[in-house]
Amino acid sequence: MESNGAGGTQLILFQGKATTGQLIDPGTFVLSTSGWEDLTLMAPGDATGDGLADLWARDDTTGSIYQYANVAGHPEALGDHSKRTRIRTGVTAESFPVIGSSGDTSADGVPDLWSLDSRHRLRTWNGETASGKVTSFESSEVMGDARISTHHWKLNEEPGRTARQRPHDLARPGRHLAVRNVPE
Numbered sequence: 001m002e003s004n005g006a007g008g009t010q011l012i013l014f015q016g017k018a019t020t021g022q023l024i025d026p027g028t029f030v031l032s033t034s035g036w037e038d039l040t041l042m043a044p045g046d047a048t049g050d051g052l053a054d055l056w057a058r059d060d061t062t063g064s065i066y067q068y069a070n071v072a073g074h075p076e077a078l079g080d081h082s083k084r085t086r087i088r089t090g091v092t093a094e095s096f097p098v099i100g101s102s103g104d105t106s107a108d109g110v111p112d113l114w115s116l117d118s119r120h121r122l123r124t125w126n127g128e129t130a131s132g133k134v135t136s137f138e139s140s141e142v143m144g145d146a147r148i149s150t151h152h153w154k155l156n157e158e159p160g161r162t163a164r165q166r167p168h169d170l171a172r173p174g175r176h177l178a179v180r181n182v183p184e
């Protein structure tokens with residue numbers, strides 16, 4: 001998304017070039033020349049079952065989330081406001097300041113949505129499909145609270161004891177840390 005030079009915003013596509021790994025091949029496409037103000041863009045991957053990457057956009061004020069379905073050979077469909085479909089309501093920027101999609105995070109093959117809400121909790125919404133296309137989401141689930149650590153070391157135990165926190169909880173799976181309080 002960038003300024004369109006007339007006080008608005010336009011949507012740009014950077015194409016990847018397989019031989020160099022660079023994102024410009026041979027240039028950029030303007031997919032849509034206006035109407036991208038106040039939208040947060042998300043990349044869910046393929047949300048419509050045709051193998052092409054689609055686009056989601058959240059209207060930060062109303063909280064509606066729209067799906068812009070890609071069309072083979074016509075990437076400008078990703079910027080066509082007239083053909084977008086609304087797949088969620090009520091996810092406003094005020095209540096859900098940070099929002100995004102990392103594709104399918106629930107391992108059912110359907111892309112999902114995540115957010116850090118205004119109370120700093122990580123929430124996810126599992127995508128739901130009709131005829132192979134995302135049309136809605138399940139109710140959100142709270143996955144964690146960014147303000148509270150899930151593990152901590154107890155530093156007030158008696159000397160010579162192993163820490164009560166099992167070491168592998170804090171290390172990578174399969175790695176064991178030999179952590180003991182130092183005897184006096």
Ligand SMILES: [Ca+2]
Pocket residue numbers: 103104105106107108109110111112126127
């Ligand atoms: Ca999913």
